[in-house]
Amino acid sequence: MSTIKDVAKKAHVSVATVSRVINSKGYVNIETRQMVLDAVKELNYVPNELARSLFQKKSHIIAVLVPHLTSYYFAELLDIIEDLVVNLDYRLMVCNSHDDPEKESKYLKIFDQYNIDGLILIANTHRIEDYKKLEIPIVEIDHNLSEEIPSVTSNNYLGGKLAAEKLVNGGCKKIIHFRGPSDLVTVKERTEGFKSVLKKRNIHNFSYDLDFITPSGEEIENVILSNPDCDGIFCDSDVMAIHAIQALKIARRLVPEEVQVIGFDNIELAQIFKPYLTTISQDREKIGSYAVRTLMKLINKEDLEQVHHKIDVTLIERNTTK
Amino acid sequence: MSTIKDVAKKAHVSVATVSRVINSKGYVNIETRQMVLDAVKELNYVPNELARSLFQKKSHIIAVLVPHLTSYYFAELLDIIEDLVVNLDYRLMVCNSHDDPEKESKYLKIFDQYNIDGLILIANTHRIEDYKKLEIPIVEIDHNLSEEIPSVTSNNYLGGKLAAEKLVNGGCKKIIHFRGPSDLVTVKERTEGFKSVLKKRNIHNFSYDLDFITPSGEEIENVILSNPDCDGIFCDSDVMAIHAIQALKIARRLVPEEVQVIGFDNIELAQIFKPYLTTISQDREKIGSYAVRTLMKLINKEDLEQVHHKIDVTLIERNTTK
Secondary structure, three states, X not given: OOOHHHHHHHHOOOHHHHHHHHOOOOOOOHHHHHHHHHHHHHOOOOOOHHXXXXXXXXXXXXXXXXXXXXOHHHHHHHHXXXXXXXXXXXXXXXXXXXXXXXXXXXXXXXXXXXXXXXXXXXXOOOOHHHHHHOOXXXXXXXXXXXOXXXXXXXXXXXXXXXXXXXXXXXXXXXXXXXXXXXXXXXXXXXXXXXXXXXXXXXXXXEEEEOOOOOOOHHHHHHHHHOOOOOOEXXXXXXXXXXXXXXXXXXXXXXXXXXXXXXXXXXXXXXXXXXXXXXXXXXXXXXXXXXXXXXXXXXXXXXXXXXXXXXXXXXXXXXXXXX | OOOHHHHHHHHOXXXXXXXXXXXXXXXXXXXXXXXXXXXXXXXXXXXXXXXXXXXXXXXXXXXXXXXXXXXXXXXXXXXXXXXXHHHOOOEEEEEEOOOOHHHHHHHHHHHHHOOOOXXXXXXXXOOHHHHHHOOOOEEEEOOOOOOOOOEEEEOHXXXXXXXXXXHHHOXXXXXXXXXXXXXXXXXXXXXXXXXXXXXXXXXXXXXXXXXXXXXXXXXXHHHHHOOOOXXXXXEOOHHHHHXXXXXXXXXXXXXXXXXXXXXXXXXXHHHOOOOOOEEEEOOHHHHHHHHHHHHHHHHOOOOOOOOEEEEOOEEEOOOOOO
């Protein structure tokens, strides 16, 4: 493998000159420039990204902080983001916070040490103030932890509203909302959208908080068994909805004839598991591409037309609603 | 944030001297050394990893090449590897090959440019010879593309054997094996282990090839509907098994009374979906930790006691077998 020294020797110039040409910095006269480029080509020289990085203070690495890798929704989102980032000639460093403030601190140091060009925060970080101090472009997905950090989120209020309308128009009178931790903004917004419809129609409902990553099938079963008159269920994730459908089977209640169920996310699983799930679809392609596009604008110091993006969700009607 | 220049100024030495102390290279007398270390401590100086990397030809970055991020098995494995790597003070660069030779070539270049310290290959790369030329430590998981590259794989032969024994001992006489693409070594080994048992007992069986990432539910349904006398099914993944169980429901055949089903992987999903799946469990914790441990030995130029590791699989009996 040839080095910058080989190129310099071949082109009869100094290493500093080669560096100036490669990094398009400083003055180099046109003939010298051409000699260097010819030598680069002839020797098939690949500049070391780390050396470039030091010079340009750019690493071409994008970091993404996720709360978990085993969540189906995050895995699908990460797949899309990796593809977009690599196509733009960046690399993806994946950092798993495990929702642990200590791990987050560790990553903070890493981001600084590696001249990370930008950061996509999918995790609900406990250290947003420290992250802001990093002075690297940040885009949030799913969260909106700070007004000045650009974000891309699903329109969660709309999601709750669409689910409620579908259940109410399908004749449901007593509805359970299995939701995520109610201190999360996403969950709050879904709940508000959901209740806004039910309140107008004076329909009884209650919410039950569950963990997003490992919602307890047992708890869902208990709630369903102790509410035999429930006729509609809205879940904050498809995995919760699959648990609910299985609990309804145990309770010998027919889906959708006696109880209608709506999930959230539209993960692939919703199309494997039968009955196929009616669900609120989050547009992962759009979320990923808006996030990456916004981050690139920040990296290139371009103006943002819009700081916060809310991506519309849609109701996908399948076989668990009437 | 303080720089190496600040440290040099504070310690009244040159930048080169600070660099020698930090990287433990070259001679520095003991008092000077102490002055530098005091200055580092006082200024809370964090050396730039990229600068160190250039000097030491080490980046403390481990790359992992995966074929897909949306496969539940890979997502769970990646979660474990990320944790192990970060705890050893390395970072993880995730590269998604999408099983595309062109994308693989792109990554080859990246690995070189970033002084990647080591590479974990989970993907079935089309360019193994090019990867070998990289001259960085490589460990393979799930594959064994080249004799000289250390590997960690499940004992797939044992997996096939355990599944066949369970079905045969449970009285199955006509068995279907829904497997992955039969040109993959993992699939070949499972098939051999599976058939070794059935052959001895003279039991009828046939194999049907499917895609691992998106096995077609429709094809599985067709095969099951056109084989109404089948009484045992072995699947190369839990997702295939879940499809099979749903197809059996459509065919109005009881699981496990009339047809017994065994999956492979033991993903979390196998414990969400009812009836809970009997499956061959791949020990992801062990696979991840052997792979990372082997890679670290290669990076540190230590001797390997063993080049190829086969990790035993186990049969997890749940509710889809008798």
